[in-house]
Amino acid sequence: MRSVLRQRALQRGQVVAIALASGFDVLSMTLAAWAEGLAISLLPHELGTSSGKPDDGRLNGMLELIEPALILGSEPVRQQLSQEWASRVLTDVALGEALGNVQALHEPARCVPADQAILQFTSGSTGLPKAVCISQAMLSANCQAIAERVAVSPSDRMVSWLPLHHDMGLSAITLAWWCGIDLVLMPTREFSRQPLAWLQALSRYKGTLSPAPTSAFALLNRLAGRVRDGELDLSAWRYAWVGAEPVFHDHLRQFESAFACHGLQSGVLQPAYGMAEAVVAVSLNPPGQSLRVRWLDTRALHALGEVIELGEGAPGSAAYLGNGKVVDGVELRIADEHGLALGEGSLGHIEIRGSSVISQYLKVEPVRRQGSDWYSTGDLGFLLDDEIYITGRTKDLITRAGVNVSPQIIEWALESSLGLAAGSVAAFSCIDGRLARESVVVVMASNALAGRELDDLRREVARTAVRHAGVQVDDLVLIRRADFPRTTSGKIQRQALCRRYLGGELSSVAATQTSLSV
Template identity: 35%
Template sequence: MTGSHPATTVIDALLDSAARTPDRSAFHVIERSEDTFSLSYADVCHLIAQSVSGLAAQGIDAAERVVVVLPTSRDFLSVYLGCLYAGVVPIVAAEPTTGDTSRYSAHLGRLVAHAQARRVITTPELAAVLTPSLPVPVTTPDALRGTPVPLDAPRATPTSLAHLQATSGSTGVPKLAMIRHGNIVANVRAIAEAIRGTADDTLVSWLPLFHDMGLIGISYALQARIPMVLSDPVNFLRNPMSWLHWMSRFRGTLSPAPSSAFHICARVARRRPPKDLDLSTWRVALCGAEPVHEGTLSEFQAAFGPFGLPETTLRPVYGLAEATLAVTISDVTRPYAVDRVDAEAAAAKGYAEPRPSGDPRTTAMMCVGPVVPGHTVRVVGPDGKPLPDRVIGEIEVAGPSVIDGYLPEPDDTPATGADGADGTDGTGEEPFKGPDGHLGTGDLGYLVDGELYVTGRSKDIVIIAGRNYVPDQVERFVESVTRSPRTPAVVAVGVRDATLHTEQLHLLLDERLAEGRDRQEVTGQVSRALDEAFGISGVTYHWVPRAQLPRTTSGKIQRHLCRKLIEDGAIGAASAASSAGTTDRATDGSAPRAAAPVSRRA
C-alpha cells in the first residue's frame, strides 16, 4: 500500500495527507456543467469542515442516517466525506431518471423509512419537489455549509458504520448492506496489493456514486494517497469517448467500468475513429459490475490498442456489495484469460469440461482471477463442502472486507448485537455468514488453480428436465449466433410449464436484432444453434423494445421481473401491440429433452 503509514479509516488517511502535503492534488472534479475544479487535500478538508459544522447545527449526530441525492460534484464530496468524518451514516441514492417525480418520491420515502434517516440532502431544485412528499426534512449542501470547524480526531472508528450500500436488486428487492470503516480500509488495501498500486497512479472514474464501484473509488484514492479524476456520469452518457480523453489528458493509470461501457466505446470508435488519444499510461482497467464478455474486451482492445492501450490493461473482476467491493481481480501482469468449456456438460453434469475453441458446443468463460489478498474464496456444493476444480457450485467468500449483515427493516426485531454484528442478517431469522465466517454469495462458479470463473446467479438458473442452464451463458451464445452489434440484446429466463412439469426457456430479444432480417429466420437460426450446443428445444421467443426490460439503477437486467412480465402476459401484449407476430414459438415446438438431474443448492 502506498503512503507514509497505515490509516485505520480513509478520513485518517485524508487528514494525514492534508497535514503532510496540503497543496498536493486530491481531486479533479468534472461536474455536470463539464467545468473542472481542482481540489488539494487542504481544499477537501475545508469542504469537510464546513459540512461537519452544518451537520452539527442541524442536530444530526454521529450514528444517525441521512439520504444523499446529489450529482457528482464538490458538494457531494463535502457532504459525503463530512458525514464520514462526523460519524453520520450516509445512504447515497440515485437521482430521478424520468419526469415521474411522484413515483420517485414514493421510492425515496421507502428508502428513508427503511434506513430511518433523519434528513434527505439534495439539490435545491429537487428539494423543492421532494419536500412536500417526504416524512423527514429535506436540506441542501448550501444549508449545511457552516463556519468551518477545526478537524481533529474523526468521530468514526474502524467498527463504526461508514455508509449503507443498496445492493443491486437484480434478483429481488434491494437491501442495505452495512459497510463499516474497517471493511472499506481492508478492501481498498487488498485492491491496491492485487493491482500493484503505486504512488504514481492516477484514478479516473465517471461511475455513479450510488453504486459501490463508484463510491469506493473515492476511498481508494484517499487511502492510496493518489489523485482522482472524478466526473459526473452524465458527461460519459453525453459523450462516451470523453472517458478516454480524460485518461489521455490526465495520464490516468487506473479506471474501472462495467462491461457495457467498454462495449459502447468500442462501438463509437468503429463509427467515428478517435484522434489525439494516448492510452499508454492506462495500467489497470477493472471490468466488473455485470457479466464480462470476451467479445467486448477483444473489440475494445482492437479499437484502442493502436492508441497505446497495453494488452495487459483489461482486467475482469468479481465483487459484490456484501464484500464492500472487490472479491477477485485477475492477474495484472498478463492478458485476460478465457476458459472454453463444453456447454452441455456444464448443464448436465455441473462440470466445466475443457473443449477446443472451434467446437460448436463450446462456451467461453472469463477468468476473474484469484481472491484479493487477505481473503479467501471457495466453491461449495449443496452440503456446504468445498468442491474440486472445475465443478460448478456456489461461491463463498470470507475476510475483513465481508460485512456483518444487512440493516434490518424497521418492523424487524434485531437479534442481539449491534446492527447484526453477532453474525445474523439483522432480522434474527438466519445467520448472515456460516460458522466459519464464509458468506454464501448466491453466485455460481468454479475454480481452476486458485482462479475463479463466475457462471451466473443461483436464483437465475433455468432448470429444464433436470439440467441447469446459466442464463448469461445462453444470452452470450445467442448474441454470438445472431452477431449482435450490441449487448445486452438477449435475456434468458425460465418459466414453469404446468403441462410438462418443468421450466421452459423464454428468450426476450431486442427488436433491433432483427433489423433488416425476418424474425422467423432469426429465431429459427437460434433454435437450431441452441439445440446443437445445449440440447435445448421448445424455446419461446419474445421481441421487445430495449426500454421495456426492467433494470436496476446500475443497469443490470432484473430477470425475476422479466419472468413476472412473461407470466402476467405483459411482455407478449406489449410486443404484439407494436408489431404483428412479435411473439414466436420455436419452429419445432417440441418439448425439452429429458436428462439426468444434477445437484444444486436450493
C-alpha cells in the first residue's frame, strides 16, 4: 500500500480521504498513509437518501474543506463527485490492480508525533460539519488514556460495527492497534439490517471490548425476546463504553436484565463522555463499576443552577447518569457564561483542556476563549465527586419563563412513558411568528399513535412534559421516524426540525394551534 502512495508522489502532510465501507483496504490505507507522514480523513461512503435521491453536495463540501491529494472510494462515490475531485479518486477496483503491480516496501515509518494524523469531521447540528485536526501525539495520548482506564490486556479482543467515519468507530480500531489486540470488524450495514448480529459476533469470537451508542442498546432491548436459550454466550464481554449521544440509565439496566441469562455480567456497560475535539474520550468509568444515578430537582437545576437530589421517581425529578471521571491527560471544569470556574454541584458550561484536546478546527481560528487555554465543549453539566454528569447542549436548551430545560429530559420521559424506541422524539423551542410567541414543540414518530386516540396521546404528552420537565408543550407533530433529520452519527437535528416546522414543511397529522392541555 505504501508503494501505491509513493507512485502517486504524495508529499508529507497531504491528506488521503477514504470513503469505503469498513474492510481491509481501509485499514491498510490508513496505516500506510501514517507511515508515509500523511493524514487521513474517513468520510461517509453510503451516499444518497432512503428516497434514492443523490448526495446533496455534502461530500463535495467536505472534500473542498480538507483538499485531499488522493481519494480512495468506490465507483458510485466517484460518480457523485465534481470533476475536480473525481479526477483524484482511486477506486477500490483500481487499488486492487495497482497492488498487484508493485513491490511491498519494508521501511521504517516516516511519521513523527507532530504530524497530522486525522482530519475528523464532527457530526454538526446544522450546515457542513467542521474538521478536527488530530495529531499523532494527540491520538497516542488518548489511546493510552483509554487503555489505562479500561485496563486493556493482550488477551482482549475488540468487536465493532460502528462506522469508521465517526470518532467512536475510529477509536475502536485505533485502540486495538495501539494495544496490539485482536480486532473483529463487522459492516455497519449488517448491524442496521440485523442488530442481533452484533451480539452473535461477540458470542462467536469471544469479544471482550465493544463500544456502542445508547440507541443500540435500546434497540436490542426490544429484540431480546427473539434470542433462544443457549444461542448467545456473552460471558467474555467485559467492557462496553456507551456514548456518542445522551446515555440513559433505564436503557442500560434493561439491557443488563434482558441479557443476563445469556452470560452478560453486571458492570459491563459503562457510560462515557467524549467528542472528536478530544480525539474521542474525555471521561470513562473503570471496569465493573455500578451505574451512578442521581434523581434531581429539574426546576432547581435549570432555574437556579443548583443540584438538589430527590427520591427516585419523585415528581419534578429527572434521572442523571454519571459518565465517569476524566481520563489521564485531560482536565475538566464547569464554568459560568463568563468563563469563571464553578464548584461541584453547580450547573454550567463544560470546558476541557489537555494533551488530546483540540487547539483549532481546520481553516478556523483557534477555538479557545482569548487568554484561556480551556476549550468550551458546548455541553452543559455538573460535577459530583469528580464525576461528570451531562444535562444537555447549550444551543438546544428550551427556555420558558426564564427557566432553561434540556430537551433530552422531555424526549427521554416521552420515550419511556410511551414505550418508544430511542430517537423517536425530538423537543425544541422556537420563536413562532405565526402565533407571535415562543413555542415548545414535540415532534414524535407516528407509530406513537398506534392503538391510541389522538386526544389521549396529546394529553399524555402534556402531562409527561409537565411532570418531568416542568414545561408546557404548545404543539405536537407526528411524522415518519425515517423523516427525522439526523447527523452522520445518528443524532436528531433539532434545529433542522425547528426550521422545517417554522417553514411549514412538516406534514403533521397532529398539529394543534393551541397549547396542549394537561
